[in-house]
Amino acid sequence: MLTILLDGIAYGMLLFILAVGLCVTLGLMNFINLAHGTFAMAGGYLTITLMQQMGVPFLLCLPAAFIFAAVLGLVLERTLYRHLYDKTHLDQVLFSIGLVFISIAMVDYAYGANQQIVNLPDYLTGRLNFLGASIGVYRVFVILICGLLVISLQLVLTKTRFGSRLRAAVDDGRVARGLGIDVTRIFAVTFAVGSGLAGLGGALGTGIISFDPTFPLKYMIYFLIVISVGGTTTITGPFLAAILLGVADVAGKYYVPAVGGFIIYTIMVVVLIVRPQGLFARAAGK
Amino acid sequence: MSMITSPSPEAVQARAVLLGRSNWGAAEIAFWILAVACYWIFPTKLSLLSEIAILGLVALSVDLVLGYAGIVTLGQGAFFGIGAYAAGLAAKHGMGTSLWSDPLIGLFIGGGVAAFIGFATSFLVLRGSDMTRLMVTLGVALIVDEVVNQMKWLTGGSDGLQGVLPSAVLGIWDFDLFGRVAYVYSLVVLFVLFVIARALVKSPFGLSLQAIKGNQLRTRAIGMPVNARLIAVYTVAAFYAGVAGALAAQTTQFASPDYVAFHRSADAMLMLVFGGAGHLYGGLLGSVIFRTMQDVLGNITPQYWQFWLGVTLVALVLFVRGGILGLLDNLLSAWRRKGGAS
Numbered sequence: 093m094l095t096i097l098l099d100g101i102a103y104g105m106l107l108f109i110l111a112v113g114l115c116v117t118l119g120l121m122n123f124i125n126l127a128h129g130t131f132a133m134a135g136g137y138l139t140i141t142l143m144q145q146m147g148v149p150f151l152l153c154l155p156a157a158f159i160f161a162a163v164l165g166l167v168l169e170r171t172l173y174r175h176l177y178d179k180t181h182l183d184q185v186l187f188s189i190g191l192v193f194i195s196i197a198m199v200d201y202a203y204g205a206n207q208q209i210v211n212l213p214d215y216l217t218g219r220l221n222f223l224g225a226s227i228g229v230y231r232v233f234v235i236l237i238c239g240l241l242v243i244s245l246q247l248v249l250t251k252t253r254f255g256s257r258l259r260a261a262v263d264d265g266r267v268a269r270g271l272g273i274d275v276t277r278i279f280a281v282t283f284a285v286g287s288g289l290a291g292l293g294g295a296l297g298t299g300i301i302s303f304d305p306t307f308p309l310k311y312m313i314y315f316l317i318v319i320s321v322g323g324t325t326t327i328t329g330p331f332l333a334a335i336l337l338g339v340a341d342v343a344g345k346y347y348v349p350a351v352g353g354f355i356i357y358t359i360m361v362v363v364l365i366v367r368p369q370g371l372f373a374r375a376a377g378k
Numbered sequence: 379m380s381m382i383t384s385p386s387p388e389a390v391q392a393r394a395v396l397l398g399r400s401n402w403g404a405a406e407i408a409f410w411i412l413a414v415a416c417y418w419i420f421p422t423k424l425s426l427l428s429e430i431a432i433l434g435l436v437a438l439s440v441d442l443v444l445g446y447a448g449i450v451t452l453g454q455g456a457f458f459g460i461g462a463y464a465a466g467l468a469a470k471h472g473m474g475t476s477l478w479s480d481p482l483i484g485l486f487i488g489g490g491v492a493a494f495i496g497f498a499t500s501f502l503v504l505r506g507s508d509m510t511r512l513m514v515t516l517g518v519a520l521i522v523d524e525v526v527n528q529m530k531w532l533t534g535g536s537d538g539l540q541g542v543l544p545s546a547v548l549g550i551w552d553f554d555l556f557g558r559v560a561y562v563y564s565l566v567v568l569f570v571l572f573v574i575a576r577a578l579v580k581s582p583f584g585l586s587l588q589a590i591k592g593n594q595l596r597t598r599a600i601g602m603p604v605n606a607r608l609i610a611v612y613t614v615a616a617f618y619a620g621v622a623g624a625l626a627a628q629t630t631q632f633a634s635p636d637y638v639a640f641h642r643s644a645d646a647m648l649m650l651v652f653g654g655a656g657h658l659y660g661g662l663l664g665s666v667i668f669r670t671m672q673d674v675l676g677n678i679t680p681q682y683w684q685f686w687l688g689v690t691l692v693a694l695v696l697f698v699r700g701g702i703l704g705l706l707d708n709l710l711s712a713w714r715r716k717g718g719a720s
Contacts, residue, residue, distance in 0.1 A: 124509055175696060181508035182450050183695045186651055189644060190691025197685030309640070313520065320513050354524045361517040364510050365502055 095226055096343050102231035104338020105238035106300060108331050110293035111315040112245065113165075113286020119262045119324030121177050121279055124184045127191035128290060128315055129308030131161040135291025136303045137199060140208045150213050154237075154295050161291020166284040173283070174276075192308045200305040210298040230299045237296065241289070246327055258282060262324075317360045409659065413565060417558075425557035425629075430669045431564040432625045436642075437649040437661025438568075438575060439618035444647070445655035446579055447611045448591030450508045452643045453515030456522040457616040459638025460495055461488030461623025463526065466539045466633035481628050485567065488624025489617040495522075496616020500609040516643070523638045538634030539627075553629065560629035567625060568662075571618060576658060578614070587611055588656075619646075648687070651694065654701030663702060 114128040135157035142148040142156060168191075176184050212230060219226045249255040260268040261275045269275050297303075314337065322333030337356065344355055385393075416427055436458050443449045465488035469481075502514045553559050578584055589597045590604055598604045627633045636642075645668070646661075653664030675683040698705050 118509070124512070172692070172696070179695070181512075182444070182651075185450065185452075185512065186648070186691050187695040189648075190688040190695065193684045193688030193691065195688075197682070197688065201685075313516070316513055316516070320510070354521060354528070357517050357520045357524065361502065361514055361521070364514050364517070365505070 096346055097339060098227045098235075099231060100339030100342035101335055102234045102238075102338070103300065103342055104335035105235055105242070106293055106297055107314055107318055107338055108334035109238050109241060109296070110290050110311065111318040111334060112327070112330060113283070113288075113290050114315050115319055115322070115324045115327075115330045116258075116262075116282045116286050118319060121265075123173070123177060124181050125173075125188050126185060126312055126316075127188035127195070127308065128287075129311045130192060130195040131165055131287040131290040132294035132297070132311065133195060133199060133303070133305075133307045134164055135161045135294030136298050136307065137203065137208070137294075138291070139295040139298050140203075140210055140303065143210055150210075154292060157295035158288040158292040161294070162284045162288030164291075165287025166280065169280055169283045192312070195308060196305045203305070205305055207302040207304045208298075209302060212299050234296055234300065241292075242327070242331060249327055254278070254281075317356065320360060321363050406659070409662075410569065413569075417561060417565075424561045426669065426673060428557055428561040428564040428629050429626075430665050431561070431568045432622050432629070433646070433649060433669055434662040434665035435564075435568050435571060435622035435625065436619050436646040437653070437665050438572065438658065439615040439622065440646045440650045441655055441658060441661045442575060442579070442611055442615040442618065444650065445657070445660065446584060446587045446591065447608055449503055449608065449612065450512050451503070451515040452512055452640075452647065453517075453519035454615070454619050454646050455640065455642030455644075456515075456519040456638060457492040457496055457619035458623040458626070458642055458646070459522060459526060459633075459635075461492040461620030462627040462633040462637045463539065463623075464488045464491035464620070465624030466627035467532070469628065470539065481563070484628055485621050485624045488627070489621040492620020492623065493613050493617035496620075497609065497613040500612035500616075503612060504605050504608060516640075519638070519640065519643055523635065523640070526638050527635050538632055538636075540632070553631070557629070564625050564629060567621065571621065572658070572662075575618070579658065583607070583610075648691065650701075652690075652701055654703030654705075654707075656700075657703045660701055660703050667702070 110132050111128070113131070114125060117123050117125045117128070138157050138160050139150075139153040142153045143150060148156070172187075172191075176187055179187075217229060219228050249259065257268070257273050258278055260271070261273060261278055265275050294303075317337055318330050318334045321337070322330030324330075340356060340359075344353075348355075413431075417424070420427060436454060439457070440451065440454050443451050443454070465484040468484050468487045499518050502518070503511050579587070586597070586602055586607055589602065590607060594604055623633075623637060626637065649664035649668045650661045651664070652667055653660030653662065671686070672683055675686055694701065700707065
């Protein structure tokens with residue numbers, strides 16, 4: 093029981109790290125980016141390559157994945173994405189699905205369609221006893237890292253100058269621009285950090301979820317659920333949504349495997365209908 | 379006050395505009411003649427051709443929702459799959475002899491069940507932003523996918539629905555191995571439904587949909603029942619997709635969870651966007667190009683196909699507005715302007 097709960101929390105935290113960048117993209121630029129999973133996949137496959145082929149230690153792979161995905165995000169944002177901010181949502185959806193297809197094909201070409209499995213270092217395998225429940229060391233590791241990230245994200249967002257500028261830009265981009273805040277630059281930075289976090293999530297995820305080239309498509313739905321249930325105006329909303337989704341998914345697969353997915357999708361549709369702005373978000377002022 | 383007054387010149391003009399919209403152009407007639415001629419031009423590719431006709435019908439249904447009413451949907455594949463399973467089950471339990479396995483009745487069963495589900499879920503897409511609609515339609519499609527996969531006793535689960543044996547079309551033409559009957563049958567169904575859709579979008583009803591797409595608030599303000607119109611078009615589109623699914627199940631004599639999978643919805647939308655939304659022909663043209671490309675590139679390797687599909691999409695969004703038909707439109711008007719100046 094407690095094992096499932098902790099596994100669910102670890103999974104949920106991972107989902108949050110993967111999806112948080114998407115919240116900002118959607119909230120800040122009102123941009124529907126279905127290709128967010130591509131950055132996570134980039135981080136995941138970089139980790140796999142570094143570890144399996146070059147023998148780089150796992151802990152070094154994590155920052156490497158972050159930087160790789162962040163740079164990738166920055167380059168794509170500056171070259172392609174920025175042309176699409178003022179286009180229709182349909183164009184944005186098509187464009188990002190196109191990117192997903194390209195990335196799937198490229199990874200498939202380079203690595204093959206097989207699932208990739210990473211051999212974790214010894215100190216991260218094995219199980220711990222925690223309040224009578226047994227939990228994998230790796231999951232504790234994930235919870236710790238993601239917990240630290242969530243706290244630091246929240247601190248950056250609430251305590252720093254950059255954070256207040258970002259919040260201002262999310263709340264009302266036009267007014268923020270009028271006050272002299274360089275929204276475009278903030279957005280580029282945030283996009284890069286969001287992509288980097290997705291890459292880091294992908295690297296962390298190699299120990300929990302199996303990677304194959306269809307990853308961006310498979311997890312796109314999870315990211316979208318996190319965002320639509322959590323809303324895009326806060327960090328805490330998506331965080332709670334991600335934890336909820338993680339626990340529900342793990343518990344659902346364990347207790348009622350037949351209807352697990354069904355329940356999650358139904359909840360998503362119901363939340364979208366009843367509270368389109370998200371379960372935890374305040375109603376938009378605009 | 380006389381009861382009969384001669385119509386004002388404005389009314390006469392408006393009438394001429396409304397009626398003139400429904401004239402058939404030479405290009406349209408040529409398109410359908412070509413579609414019929416394909417039967418003799420590509421006698422070895424008939425099953426591919428009937429697949430294209432079916433995909434074209436799905437793209438047409440997306441066009442009604444997206445191109446005319448402006449609802450961004452990623453869930454049209456759900457109705458396709460529902461239609462396929464409904465018609466497939468009917469044909470299977472009709473054992474190829476009773477009325478249940480009659481193909482035409484099967485079309486109505488597939489379309490009807492899909493339309494019913496479409497009507498029931500249409501209330502979900504009335505509110506919210508593009509993003510919400512996208513998520514809701516996607517969510518509905520995922521739920522249908524899940525249900526089909528789990529109800530093994532009815533649908534055969536991931537093995538698919540085996541033993542779909544429709545009887546002969548109109549009791550005369552049996553489905554053959556080469557897909558001759560399948561192509562003619564699919565093309566005729568596509569044509570009939572196309573003519574109906576054409577009449578629909580050229581009618582004042584169709585105009586009102588375009589008005590809703592343009593500006594929902596203002597359309598509501600001039601007294602248009604926006605919600606009723608959206609529900610109507612969503613239901614009709616679900617019917618179309620359902621009929622397409624029924625056609626697919628009958629011509630391939632099979633239905634599998636692949637028919638309700640996410641990529642069905644995405645593909646249908648992509649085909650429409652390839653061809654150009656809001657033209658009716660966009661979906662048909664898009665399905666021809668899409669499926670041909672898939673056949674040619676997919677034969678080299680499946681990865682190439684997906685890669686080039688992605689590249690085409692990105693290029694389309696960045697450089698070409700409105701798909702192939704939009705491009706043709708622009709070229710044509712540019713050419714006319716040039717011709718007028720010289």
